Amino acid sequence: MNRKTHIIVLNNLLSNCKRSDREIAKLAKISQPTVTRVRQRLIDKGIIKRYIAIPDYAKLGFKFGSITTCTGGDFDDICSKYSVILIAPTISTDSNLILTTLHKTMEDYESFLKEVKLVAEAVKSNLFATQGLEIKPVQLPIPFIRLEA
Numbered sequence: 001m002n003r004k005t006h007i008i009v010l011n012n013l014l015s016n017c018k019r020s021d022r023e024i025a026k027l028a029k030i031s032q033p034t035v036t037r038v039r040q041r042l043i044d045k046g047i048i049k050r051y052i053a054i055p056d057y058a059k060l061g062f063k064f065g066s067i068t069t070c071t072g073g074d075f076d077d078i079c080s081k082y083s084v085i086l087i088a089p090t091i092s093t094d095s096n097l098i099l100t101t102l103h104k105t106m107e108d109y110e111s112f113l114k115e116v117k118l119v120a121e122a123v124k125s126n127l128f129a130t131q132g133l134e135i136k137p138v139q140l141p142i143p144f145i146r147l148e149a
Helices: 005-016 021-028 034-046 076-083 106-119
Strands: 064-071 083-089 099-104 121-129
Touching: 005 021, 005 034, 021 034, 064 106, 076 083, 076 106, 099 121, 106 121
Parallel strands: none
Antiparallel strands: 064 099, 064 121, 083 099
């Protein structure tokens, strides 16, 4: 199985993780057993960690999202109080953490930001509306993945 086959299967799963091996095989014009073997190899190699649903956050009542960068801080309490969907370290020189959060009201967002400013420095935050938010799957270029035997 070549790298191109792995990328084709992975891209199909990224666009719709519920797609069956049979559907992927038909779309990619490869055999279903090959798709099954490639999918299992991607799981075994840790390239596919899990399958997730992407909800419509607006329909769940979240009107705003925010992407906040900051330096330092202990965010355990904040994460338990607010809808933090991503915490990631940065490689930026002016911050070391990114917090992505969801908020149902502007007051909720302002309260979140106030608490972050109490425990962190260099806080910068940007809001985005969840109405019309579309999370698109990334399609990987063919030479992207390196699979060792």
